Amino acid sequence: MAARFPFTAALAAAALLASATAAHAAPPSNDLPGAAAPFAPYTAANGVPFEQEAFADLAEATADPGLVRCLGDESFERTVWFFVPASSVAAEVTVDAAGRTLDPIDLALFVQPELTTTPGGVNHTVPNACAGLGDGGASEAVEPGNAVSVRVPPNHPVFVQVGRRGAAGAPEDERAVLSLRVAPIPTFTPVLGDRAEPLTPVARAKRPTPVPLANATVTSDDAATPPCPSLGTVWRRLIPGNAVPRRISVIGGDATTLAVFTGETPAGGRALDCVIRDSPGRMEMIVPARKGRTLWIRVGTDDLLANPATILLEEARDQRVVDGGPGGVDPTSGGPGGGLPAACDTPKIERARVTGPRLSGPPGRYNVRRVPIIVNLRGARVCDAELRLYGPRGFLYAKATLRQLKKGKRTVQLGRRRGFERGRYRLEITGLDRLGERVKVRGTVQGRLR
Amino acid sequence: MRQPTRRELVVAGAAGAFTAAVPPAYGSLLSRRPKVGPGRFRDGVATGDPTPGAITFWSRLRTDRLRSGARLIVARDADMRRVVATAVVPTGRAVDHTLKARVGGLKPDTEYYYVWESRSGSSPVGRTRTRSPKDSAEPLRIAFSSCQQYQAGYFTPHTHAAAEELDLYLFLGDYIYEKGRAPLPGDARTDRTDAVDLASYRYKYALARTDAGLQELHRLHPALHVLDDHEVENNYSDNLPPPQPLQRYAGYRAASEWIPRVVNKRDRFRIYRRVPLNANAELFLIDTRQYRQGSADGRPRSILGPTQMAWLLAALKSSTARWKIIVQQMPVSAAPTGSGARTDAWDGFPEDRTLLLGEIERNGIPNVVFLTGDAHVFACSTVASNFDLLGEGSVRPSAVEYIGGSVTSPGLVKPENDVRVESPWVRQYNGSFHGYSIFTVDPANLVMEYRYSDISNPAGGTSLLERFTQPTGANDVIRQSFAPIV
Numbered sequence: 007m008a009a010r011f012p013f014t015a016a017l018a019a020a021a022l023l024a025s026a027t028a029a030h031a032a033p034p035s036n037d038l039p040g041a042a043a044p045f046a047p048y049t050a051a052n053g054v055p056f057e058q059e060a061f062a063d064l065a066e067a068t069a070d071p072g073l074v075r076c077l078g079d080e081s082f083e084r085t086v087w088f089f090v091p092a093s094s095v096a097a098e099v100t101v102d103a104a105g106r107t108l109d110p111i112d113l114a115l116f117v118q119p120e121l122t123t124t125p126g127g128v129n130h131t132v133p134n135a136c137a138g139l140g141d142g143g144a145s146e147a148v149e150p151g152n153a154v155s156v157r158v159p160p161n162h163p164v165f166v167q168v169g170r171r172g173a174a175g176a177p178e179d180e181r182a183v184l185s186l187r188v189a190p191i192p193t194f195t196p197v198l199g200d201r202a203e204p205l206t207p208v209a210r211a212k213r214p215t216p217v218p219l220a221n222a223t224v225t226s227d228d229a230a231t232p233p234c235p236s237l238g239t240v241w242r243r244l245i246p247g248n249a250v251p252r253r254i255s256v257i258g259g260d261a262t263t264l265a266v267f268t269g270e271t272p273a274g275g276r277a278l279d280c281v282i283r284d285s286p287g288r289m290e291m292i293v294p295a296r297k298g299r300t301l302w303i304r305v306g307t308d309d310l311l312a313n314p315a316t317i318l319l320e321e322a323r324d325q326r327v328v329d330g331g332p333g334g335v336d337p338t339s340g341g342p343g344g345g346l347p348a349a350c351d352t353p354k355i356e357r358a359r360v361t362g363p364r365l366s367g368p369p370g371r372y373n374v375r376r377v378p379i380i381v382n383l384r385g386a387r388v389c390d391a392e393l394r395l396y397g398p399r400g401f402l403y404a405k406a407t408l409r410q411l412k413k414g415k416r417t418v419q420l421g422r423r424r425g426f427e428r429g430r431y432r433l434e435i436t437g438l439d440r441l442g443e444r445v446k447v448r449g450t451v452q453g454r455l456r
Numbered sequence: 457m458r459q460p461t462r463r464e465l466v467v468a469g470a471a472g473a474f475t476a477a478v479p480p481a482y483g484s485l486l487s488r489r490p491k492v493g494p495g496r497f498r499d500g501v502a503t504g505d506p507t508p509g510a511i512t513f514w515s516r517l518r519t520d521r522l523r524s525g526a527r528l529i530v531a532r533d534a535d536m537r538r539v540v541a542t543a544v545v546p547t548g549r550a551v552d553h554t555l556k557a558r559v560g561g562l563k564p565d566t567e568y569y570y571v572w573e574s575r576s577g578s579s580p581v582g583r584t585r586t587r588s589p590k591d592s593a594e595p596l597r598i599a600f601s602s603c604q605q606y607q608a609g610y611f612t613p614h615t616h617a618a619a620e621e622l623d624l625y626l627f628l629g630d631y632i633y634e635k636g637r638a639p640l641p642g643d644a645r646t647d648r649t650d651a652v653d654l655a656s657y658r659y660k661y662a663l664a665r666t667d668a669g670l671q672e673l674h675r676l677h678p679a680l681h682v683l684d685d686h687e688v689e690n691n692y693s694d695n696l697p698p699p700q701p702l703q704r705y706a707g708y709r710a711a712s713e714w715i716p717r718v719v720n721k722r723d724r725f726r727i728y729r730r731v732p733l734n735a736n737a738e739l740f741l742i743d744t745r746q747y748r749q750g751s752a753d754g755r756p757r758s759i760l761g762p763t764q765m766a767w768l769l770a771a772l773k774s775s776t777a778r779w780k781i782i783v784q785q786m787p788v789s790a791a792p793t794g795s796g797a798r799t800d801a802w803d804g805f806p807e808d809r810t811l812l813l814g815e816i817e818r819n820g821i822p823n824v825v826f827l828t829g830d831a832h833v834f835a836c837s838t839v840a841s842n843f844d845l846l847g848e849g850s851v852r853p854s855a856v857e858y859i860g861g862s863v864t865s866p867g868l869v870k871p872e873n874d875v876r877v878e879s880p881w882v883r884q885y886n887g888s889f890h891g892y893s894i895f896t897v898d899p900a901n902l903v904m905e906y907r908y909s910d911i912s913n914p915a916g917g918t919s920l921l922e923r924f925t926q927p928t929g930a931n932d933v934i935r936q937s938f939a940p941i942v
């Protein structure tokens with residue numbers, strides 16, 4: 007019996023510890039969107055802050071089942087919720103988060119429909135803007151920052167989801183200090199196509215479609231595309247009459263992003279890809295089409311007073327876009343935007359060398375729509391490869407662009423640009439180096455056509 | 457064609473290897489890598505935290521875009537032909553569009569040049585230098601300053617410091633002033649903004665960096681920084697009571713965004729650390745603001761806090777460098793301006809001062825030097841654990857303190873003789889002038905020079921004010937004055 011007392015005591019202690027742990031493990035009061043916490047003003051000795059603060063205690067927070075984790079499966083492992091009340095005027099809303107450590111913080115904004123009064127909001131499954139590791143922005147910096155911004159129309163509340171990843175650490179390391187900045191936009195006129203709905207204007211199939219961008223906002227219709235963020239977006243619909251892929255181009259320097267969705271609505275459908283503006287010129291993608299299936303085209307801008315953009319549509323059989331088109335860049339691999347593969351993150355083009363059979367035979371053999379050229383690439387792959395076949399008098403006779411030209415021997419098809427004739431020809435291949443600059447690949451494929 | 461044999465170096469500019477497996481649902485597209493984007497370089501370039509093999513590079517893009525990025529190119533020559541490292545660094549609103557990259561794999565004691573490129577243009581070409589190896593006995597030449605109130609004058613001292621041949625530049629705090637005000641008679645410039653949140657603290661750094669002298673100093677010399685109170689709030693410390701968490705976060709975050717220093721990944725607020733330079737000198741960066749205790753909190757009074765004090769004592773005892781240089785904010789010497797105790801400084805925490813200096817004395821730690829900011833004066837003092845006995849001349853000094861003047865912030869103007877009557881350990885005092893300090897350390901001597909500048913004019917000149925020669929083991933100085941003593 008004497009020996010049983012310590013055992014009983016140990017059991018009791020264990021039970022106490024368990025109950026204490028259970029009590030300690032209670033999730034925070036704002037663990038669910040229905041109990042989202044407000045931001046609060048704070049004071050400073052030397053002035054009146056414009057921003058408001060809140061604290062996200064994430065050590066004991068739980069995940070939100072059923073919600074899309076817009077920054078990947080590992081994101082938003084533990085989340086808490088906050089809300090930003092509706093403003094009577096349009097506003098630019100920015101939420102910023104920082105912890106004592108530099109560990110990743112995930113942020114998502116959920117713009118609610120107009121005049122939502124339901125305590126938990128009605129849109130808390132489809133985030134409209136996200137920021138965190140994986141978005142390609144400041145979250146990926148050596149000393150990361152976490153902030154997300156949207157421009158919202160009047161009378162639209164916003165819910166904020168704050169999350170962390172991995173196993174929970176010490177409570178003081180899990181805490182995030184949030185700041186909220188709501189900058190009112192006093193003069194605001196809604197832009198045509200601000201919502202993605204049945205009344206959203208249809209893009210013209212044959213002619214350029216002007217798209218006003220000034221006063222664009224983010225609404226609950228906007229499914230977040232973290233690598234391609236915009237403060238505001240404008241929508242157009244395309245209902246293809248056939249199944250030919252469509253090249254979607256956006257012209258206009260103030261248009262900073264292009265995204266295309268399919269489905270009944272964008273939020274309930276699928277994002278095909280997104281492209282961000284990189285330089286002047288067209289942002290492009292070639293999307294698969296199905297007769298009667300709506301394609302939702304979203305053009306984003308960060309400028310409140312943006313100049314209009316133009317959407318161009320054309321059928322694009324057997325064509326390809328490389329890395330977002332001439333004015334764009336596709337921050338994601340593959341897809342309709344033609345993003346470069348992950349292997350191109352560290353290109354080693356200086357090691358590449360191309361050889362191949364001599365070009366020979368009569369010129370007429372090459373006077374076909376797709377000119378076949380055999381190349382043997384050694385050393386390293388070539389990313390964003392441009393193949394140009396030059397001939398007599400230095401003219402360009404055929405060319406092709408490929409997202410990547412892999413190592414090995416293969417036949418590539420070049421689009422013919424002019425009629426072949428007798429004379430010397432040489433193939434020039436260029437691609438991107440580590441600096442993102444276009445450089446030539448060593449070696450040549452050349453020959454004389456007689 | 458570009459040279460194919462470019463040496464590849466370790467570049468920790470971005471976490472480019474992030475590849476999460478994500479189902480092709482709506483909106484779950486994830487970025488593969490950072491991209492070079494738009495933005496112009498109007499805020500200069502900078503480097504910091506040099507080691508024998510690595511340096512932190514800094515710049516900032518001005519753009520309205522939510523996200524952007526820039527390419528850093530590091531080369532051995534000013535023409536940027538001998539490229540040794542490149543990195544694409546992401547940025548965005550979340551970090552005020554600042555750019556920071558830590559580049560490793562560099563050669564010790566070597567000059568490097570660097571430039572940033574965006575889609576909109578290139579930055580000025582900067583120059584920097586790695587530290588010498590730890591066992592090197594080469595002399596070091598280091599400059600330092602503190603307290604650059606924007607309204608009070610042009611940062612002329614920085615223009616002249618930029619032109620010096622330096623191994624390192626030290627900022628001892630009050631890089632910005634959180635308080636704005638209406639212009640006063642004599643103000644050189646205007647700053648009406650009160651910094652209270654992230655946006656306004658960021659504004660302060662952007663405003664300071666509009667000064668051409670400061671930009672030039674950062675462009676040409678690697679720097680180390682400690683922060684003082686005005687980076688958050690006047691006389692701020694964590695027990696007075698502390699400022700609101702968001703204000704404190706905002707102050708420190710803006711500083712880490714704009715200053716090319718390495719932030720401790722487990723504690724973004726931590727400043728104190730050792731920086732071994734070479735066999736001649738080791739720096740001990742300390743923090744006399746954040747860890748104070750004893751002001752109505754029931755705990756023993758301490759300016760460093762027990763953890764930092766224990767760390768400092770252990771670090772000093774274990775250092776093998778000839779000169780042990782404590783880089784810090786507040787005057788250590790008693791009544792350094794001859795106007796009674798400065799309770800916001802070490803004077804207000806005599807227990808800590810006695811402990812620190814007493815341990816230095818008891819352990820016979822030689823050649824300890826304090827580099828001090830905050831006071832807005834040029835002053836040099838000897839220090840000991842018992843200032844009464846030091847004043848009587850009955851004990852030897854245990855260290856020397858150099859208060860290196862302010863860049864622009866006004867100081868207490870008082871005749872040196874009056875200061876020395878009250879504080880006989882003060883060897884020199886000048887509260888009128890503004891400028892910077894520069895010193896060399898070698899195995900035999902530490903030679904400190906105070907330089908004063910005309911801050912009323914951005915093209916103003918700089919002159920030598922004082923020179924102090926401190927022989928090894930002396931804990932005292934030989935003074936040479938180059939301007940009339942007032």
